[in-house]
Amino acid sequence: RKEVEQDPGPFNVPEGATVAFNCTYSNSASQSFFWYRQDCRKEPKLLMSVYSSGNEDGRFTAQLNRASQYISLLIRDSKLSDSATYLCVVRTGNQFYFGTGTSLTVIP
Amino acid sequence: EPEVTQTPSHQVTQMGQEVILRCVPISNHLYFYWYRQILGQKVEFLVSFYNNEISEKSEIFDDQFSVERPDGSNFTLKIRSTKLEDSAMYFCASSEEQSTEAFFGQGTRLTVV
Numbered sequence: 001r002k003e004v005e006q007d008p009g010p011f012n013v014p015e016g017a018t019v020a021f022n023c024t025y026s027n028s029a030s031q032s033f034f035w036y037r038q039d040c041r042k043e044p045k046l047l048m049s050v051y052s053s054g055n056e057d058g059r060f061t062a063q064l065n066r067a068s069q070y071i072s073l074l075i076r077d078s079k080l081s082d083s084a085t086y087l088c089v090v091r092t093g094n095q096f097y098f099g100t101g102t103s104l105t106v107i108p
Numbered sequence: 109e110p111e112v113t114q115t116p117s118h119q120v121t122q123m124g125q126e127v128i129l130r131c132v133p134i135s136n137h138l139y140f141y142w143y144r145q146i147l148g149q150k151v152e153f154l155v156s157f158y159n160n161e162i163s164e165k166s167e168i169f170d171d172q173f174s175v176e177r178p179d180g181s182n183f184t185l186k187i188r189s190t191k192l193e194d195s196a197m198y199f200c201a202s203s204e205e206q207s208t209e210a211f212f213g214q215g216t217r218l219t220v221v
Contacts, residue, residue, distance in 0.1 A: 032207050043199055043212040044151060087151065094164035096141070096201075096210055098151040 003027060006088050006099035014107050017078050021102045023071040023088030032091035033064050035073045037084045038101065044087055047073075078106045110134045112213035114200050120219045121190055129185040129216045131200030140183045141201040141210060142175065144168070151199070157183065158206075190220045 006023045013019050025033075033051075036044040048055065050062040050071055061074040071088055083106045088099040113132045121127050133140050142154040155165040155175055162175065172194075174186045183202075187194055197217050201210040 032209075034209055038151075041197070043214050046209050046211065049209055091207065094139070094156040094158070094206070095153045095166075096143075097153065098143075100150040 002099075003092070003097040004088055004090050004099040006102050008100050008102060010103040010105060012105045012107055013078055015078055015080060017106075018074065018076045019078060019104065020075075021073045021086050021088075021104075023073075023099055025069050025071070025088075025090045025097070027090075027092045028066075028069060030069075030090045030092040030097075033071050034089040034091075034096075035060075035062055035071075036087040036089055036098075038087055039084050044089075044098075047086070075104075078104075080106050080108060082106050112200055112202055112211050114198075114213035114216050116216060117214065118217045118219070120221060123192055123220055124189050126186065126188050127190055127218065129187075129198050129200075129218070131183045131185070131213055132181050133183055133200065133202030134204075134211060135181070137202035137204050137211075139163075139203045139206060139210075140177070141203075142185045143199045143201060143212075144196040145199065145215075146196045154185070154198075187218075190218075192220050194218060195220045 035047040038044045050064045054063045059076045063072045085101040087101045115130045140157040145151045154169045156163045197215045199215045200213045203210040
């Protein structure tokens with residue numbers, strides 16, 4: 001079983017749309033959770049950490065459900081610049097485990 | 109803003125040669141990592157390093173690979189006797205504490221011919 005599973009997409013949405021990404025993880029002992037974004041042939045860049053209480057950063061909202069081992073990311077009012085691959089990342093022990101990423105394209 | 113830096117940005121090497129990929133983690137960070145990403149695939153963990161020793165490694169990180177922190181700032185990945193399938197983007201990352209987020213360098217694209 002994969003440590004982190006994501007729907008690879010692609011998601012193609014119009015500008016201004018709201019889009020949601022989901023992720024599940026397999027190890028209940030995982031300690032920390034993150035969303036990263038990766039542009040083509042670039043390094044992963046931290047978008048936000050994810051907490052059980054949920055957290056929001058501008059147009060981005062992340063949620064963690066430890067009981068279901070489920071993480072989500074909501075992007076409101078999508079911009080063209082949001083087009084990227086969104087990586088669900090889970091820290092277990094001394095490793096960060098990456099999902100395969102969900103591809104988002106925002107269309108004018 | 110502090111960042112992780114990696115050199116070179118692109119390395120081409122012949123099969124069977126040794127390569128050393130270099131990284132300068134963020135200065136107050138204590139945990140260091142190497143990851144790789146084969147084109148079109150997901151980011152894969154290679155090794156984590158803390159307190160001058162390997163704390164965890166994946167099955168990818170076999171005897172062909174080694175890491176070193178030769179001084180107070182550099183963190184290197186050595187690949188001995190490179191194979192074609194070692195061609196990938198190699199990312200170095202560092203984190204301040206075990207539970208905090210990791211920051212990634214811009215990567216070294218390794219091409220083995």
